[in-house]
Amino acid sequence: MNPFTRRRLLQQGAAAAAAALLASCKSDSATPATSPPTTTGSPSTSSTSSTASSTTSGLPTVPSSTTTSSVPSSTVAPPPASLVDTIPAGAIEDLRARLGGSVLTPEDAAYATSGLTANTRYSGIRPALIAQCRDESDVATCVRWAVENGVQPVGRGGGHSYAGLSTTTGLLIDITALNKVTLDRSSGQAVVGGSAFNSDVLTATINSPFLLPGGTCLSVGTGGLVLGGGIGYNARWAGLTCDHLTASRIVVASGDLLEIDDSKDRDLFWACRGGTGGTFGINTEFTFQLIEVPATVTYFRYDFEGADDAAAVLAEFNRVCATGNSGINPSYMAQATPIGSAGPRGAIACFARGQYVGPASELQDLLAPMLKAATPTKSAVEERPFWDVQANVWASENPTPHAFGDHSRYAKDPVPDDAVAKMIDILAECPQRDDDNNGSIWSLGWVGGDVMNKPGRADTAYVHRGMSTLLRPTPVWAADAAQSVGDELLAWTEQVISVIDAHTPRESYQNFPNRAIKDPQQEYFAENLDRLTEVKTRHDPTNLFRNAQSVAPR
Secondary structure (H helix, E strand, C coil), rough: CCCHHHHHHHHHHHHHHHHHHHCCCCCCCCCCCCCEEEECCCCEEEECCCCCCCCCCCCCCCCCCCCCCCCCCCHHHCCHHHHHHCCCCCHHHHHHHHHHCEEEECCHHHHHHHCCCEHHCCCCCCCCCECCCCCHHHHHHHHHHHHHHCCCCCEEECCCCCCCCCCCCCCCEECCCCCCCEECCCCEEEEEEECCEEHHHHHHHHHHHHHCEEEEEEEECCHHHHHHHCCCCCHHHCCCHHHHEEEEEECCCCCCEEEECCCCCCHHHHHHHCCCCCCEEEEEEEEECCCEECCCCCCCCEEEEHHHHHHHHHHHHHHHHCCCCCCEEEEEEECCCCCCCCCHHEEEEEEEEEEECCCCHEEEEEEHHHHHHHHCEEEEEEEEHHHHHHHHHHCECCCCCCCCCCCCCEECCCCCCHHHHHHHHHCCCCEEECCCEEEEEEEEHHHHHCCCCCCCCCHHHHHCCCCEEEEEEEEEEEECCCHHHHHHHHHHEEEEHHHCCCCCCCCCCCCCCCCCCCCHHHHHHHHHHHEEEEEEEEECCCCCCCCCCCCCCC
């Protein structure tokens, strides 16, 4: 694997996709898997991750994650020439002279493979300039330059915003170099760069006594994760990612670098725990207090087939999620698959999976009503070392670039059985159902339980406490699919939401943003919106940092 790092492999995958796309553009004018072990963090008192380290024999390691698939030419375009032309050449040279890093324009060869977004629906939104920052001083310089020259800046770390909210036609401030992770293995304190990936954090913490609860996709940035809350397969017992944040460094609209915590700029620190990125500034560093891990967990997965079983299992699964039990961290998914001899209702593949912090016997008692409702076609229940499950089950590859349009909705109480049945009926009628273009329905039980709901709704900017699960219809389609394919799947998604609507509070997870939501700030922030608006007004009164769904100043 040397001298390549996991991060470089992820970036190479995106670059290969864009290079293929660019070649195509010139000629035409118009399930998570694990890979062989690679590296672990050092067993020393303090470990640092920004490059690959040596493997520790006999212990689980972070899987590598590569993608070399291409995306079609129709999804990437240079910025409008008129926009690029509005920035004087002298201003661009001035930025180059002031930065320690690089500045890319559409004329630079590296531009086409830089600053790409994960959702190909938004790949056509391209920046006039890309500033590849070397350090946080470069970030501050970029912000000041943007103000001086009247160019909108947008910060970008992992680039995984579901709604393409880290895209811009202005100045893209690329902070991917700020990826260092340092863990003090005696105290459990971790200092994480503003653009460290989940893979960087996992490399620094794996086989240690401590965990930062977070996401599973290795190429997602920890910054975006924590700023919007941060859910995953450990959230129910360990809390949100933002619940472990103790301090941050952030460049605000004035270009000043602030150190914030519960005693310094307390309101801004509060906003950075659920108020999302791209609104209040660009966070360059985070400090977390990690949680001690259990020695073992019980991994489970049950597979089912057909619409009737999918509905029966989902109804009981949601009731499991509504218990206060924090030990179980479950997810459910039912997907429309190619139609066979059993017809569209038979072509539904379903699973319930997760981990339980406790013995298998307790887990099976908890899941007994679900397993009585339907008979699994396959099952697995295994007590396994904690880090083995995190590295070899939950950690997932960067997927092939594709389009998606998830719409999430929190549920406080279990959705009634008749509504669940209607959701699965709509799934059976999904207009697209092959490997590349399909719809699925998820229930993410990560968001409930006594630990998750111990903080009050206003204690952090993440307001969605007191919930039991997060329901999410998920449409995906190939980047080169016809426009009608995406349109059909998006319409299908809203059909599912219309069934959920009457039985759930209108609250949506801000880290699964969707531009179709009519009142996004209210769904993302609810009663915390007023305080977020006050923080925005204080620190960014001219709305320098903005996107299609950001909080605006008064």
